[in-house]
Amino acid sequence: MKCKGSITRKSLLYKTGVEYGDYTVNHVQGCSHGCLYPCYAMMMAKRFGTVKTYEEWINPKILDNAIELLEKELPKLKDKIKSVQLCFTTDPFMYQYEDIKELSIKILKLINSYNIPCTALTKGVLPKELVNLSKNNSYGITLISLNEAFREAMEPGSAPYKERIASLKYLHDNGLKTWVSIEPFPTPNFVDQNLEDILNAVAFTDKIIFGRLHYNKKVSEYKNYKQYYNDMVNKVIEFSNKNNIEYHIKNKTITCISS
Numbered sequence: 222m223k224c225k226g227s228i229t230r231k232s233l234l235y236k237t238g239v240e241y242g243d244y245t246v247n248h249v250q251g252c253s254h255g256c257l258y259p260c261y262a263m264m265m266a267k268r269f270g271t272v273k274t275y276e277e278w279i280n281p282k283i284l285d286n287a288i289e290l291l292e293k294e295l296p297k298l299k300d301k302i303k304s305v306q307l308c309f310t311t312d313p314f315m316y317q318y319e320d321i322k323e324l325s326i327k328i329l330k331l332i333n334s335y336n337i338p339c340t341a342l343t344k345g346v347l348p349k350e351l352v353n354l355s356k357n358n359s360y361g362i363t364l365i366s367l368n369e370a371f372r373e374a375m376e377p378g379s380a381p382y383k384e385r386i387a388s389l390k391y392l393h394d395n396g397l398k399t400w401v402s403i404e405p406f407p408t409p410n411f412v413d414q415n416l417e418d419i420l421n422a423v424a425f426t427d428k429i430i431f432g433r434l435h436y437n438k439k440v441s442e443y444k445n446y447k448q449y450y451n452d453m454v455n456k457v458i459e460f461s462n463k464n465n466i467e468y469h470i471k472n473k474t475i476t477c478i479s480s
């Protein structure tokens with residue numbers, strides 16, 4: 222599958238304000254995964270008028286001049302950049318979009334040619350070709366459930382969970398650093414599930430990032446949701462320590478509860 226439209230921009234590489242990020246590249250506008258938590262990137266795109274509707278958001282437009290921009294920006298910024306993440310406002314391996322995958326790999330190669338490591342996060346499938354790129358890169362998947370009915374309802378255009386996990390495992394088995402983003406983790410009134418099952422499915426990974434779901438009223442409808450998230454954080458920490466996995470708990474996931 223290919224994007225039906227394209228855009229051009231004046232700049233591409235920028236420093237992100239996100240807590241675990243340095244620089245980022247977002248070379249696609251919109252995202253076919255169409256997450257309904259809702260998607261913060263879509264909310265921002267609507268606010269700034271880049272897209273008007275959900276339908277427009279889920280029909281991604283690829284950035285035609287991405288390589289041209291990076292060839293200009295990388296020589297100027299290379300000494301300031303510690304790492305580049307693909308992506309914060311779209312998905313670099315959008316499920317079944319060949320043109321996005323090809324451009325993302327070209328971008329990773331170009332950034333790596335400046336000795337800058339990259340990291341990529343997806344709800345699609347991590348391509349096998351990534352084993353041929355720099356071993357200093359790291360690759361992640363988002364995994365907030367193993368329930369396919371929930372995925373189809375909340376992340377309708379994303380890759381099935383099994384495919385996502387298998388692609389991550391393949392990269393891990395081939396010596397690459399891998400990580401999992403368990404964010405935005407839903408409360409049990411969205412889906413009845415055990416966090417332990419998700420953790421066990423990715424026990425091979427090097428790092429786990431855990432964060433709660435924001436911007437959704439249904440979370441606060443769940444009784445004691447603050448305590449629930451505190452309990453889930455404890456589970457992540459305990460599991461990570463036991464399995465020698467690095468972890469990061471996102472800001473505002475833990476709440477200090479006083480009686």
Ligand code: SF4
Binds near residue numbers: 253256260309
């Ligand atoms: S994968 Fe990310 S960018 Fe794409 S719709 Fe889902 S939350 Fe938004």
